[in-house]
Amino acid sequence: MKTLVICSGGLDSVTLAHKVAAEHTVSALLSFDYGQRHRTELDRAAHCAARLDVPHLISDIGQTGRLLSGSALTDDVAVPDGHYAEETMKATVVPNRNAIMLAIGFGIAAARGDDAVATAVHGGDHFIYPDCRPAFIDAFQAMQDQALDGYATVRLYAPFVSLPKSAIVAEGARLGVPFDDTWSCYKGGDRQCGRCGTCVERREAFDLAGVPDPTEYEDPDFWRTAVAGKGAA
Template sequence: MMPQKVVVIYSGGMDSYTVLHKAIADGHDVYALSFNYGQRHVKELECAAQVCRELGINHKVVDISAINQLLAGSSLTDNIEVPEGHYEAENMKSTIVPNRNMILISLAVGYADSIKAKAVYYGAHSGDHFIYPDCRPEFVEKMNAVCQIANYDPIDIVSPYLHESKIEILRDGLAMGLDYSKTWTCYNGRELACGKCGACQERLEAFALNKAKDPLPYE
């Protein structure tokens, strides 16, 4: 893709952090967009804001937490215990926020259209396919098709790591020299990462398989 203005949905986690830097490395004029949807791990938004300040890139944090009046039943937003274990476990389905990515992408596309950006980037990857329907290739393909016709100007939906694992995402980021101490992954909203939830376990596994040390402190 030729260098152009793009919107990156930037949560502050390690996947979107890598996507953000990939878009920058590809020469794009990046506008970062983060959402407060009432997630208990709101610490990730603090990481996102700090990174964007350091990089000097345009960053918006939008509060859409009111939608939780409609979207119930997720352990990320409701008073439900965050499950422990690997993402392939059935109990990890409690971390699904109903329709989250469709909502976030739709808002990001509206923002992209308003600033005349040509694409929206988000960090779906193959490790999410089992649990999260809105991270699967068929979802991205159909969202991209819709976003070609939703406005007068087509907007591309780009997921550069859609067919790669978190292990491969981290490998790419380490090759770019990225500092992952500037990211937050844990689903629990405590001072230190728990090391036990699916997000932590997948992160720790990615570092281990890349023979690297995770710079985050854990409980």
């Protein structure tokens, strides 16, 4: 199965790229420049593509990202600290982000003759990101079946959609993913902050999976407080 992998450069999508490379054929990695706060993730996606010896495609949707205003990921809005279960984490929602990216990915895959588009959405995303839930994945596949009817058949491959992030860490460890060459932090910087929702989730996932975390964090112990209280200290 020739698969176009949507890869942000984060832990989940890099693990997905390695999984597809081990089980199928990666046709290319597709990343998006949507006006996010930093380009560190894109650099890590490029490293992954080079490691797997596949093309790295970047779709520039920066103008679209600027129109999707109000998110801490794209605007001058403070990135909240704490656990994803907190109401404050809704500030990190970019409306329709996955729907937009997948629609572009399916168009590119159909044009290239690929069999599938892979996305790394997972169970931990379900709480605040509606376009990461199983119902969305099923509905999107049904929509694309209609959109590409008579032109191409492209499958949406989302193997992590019902899994916790700890299972992704375990899978990445099995596949030999270089976790220290992945980036999760929303804030950027020289080191991952250890305090934003995605850093807390990342740190907790390694602990639950029983896998050593090679990541350097500005605040490596904050996650314990955030997880214990389901909120920021």
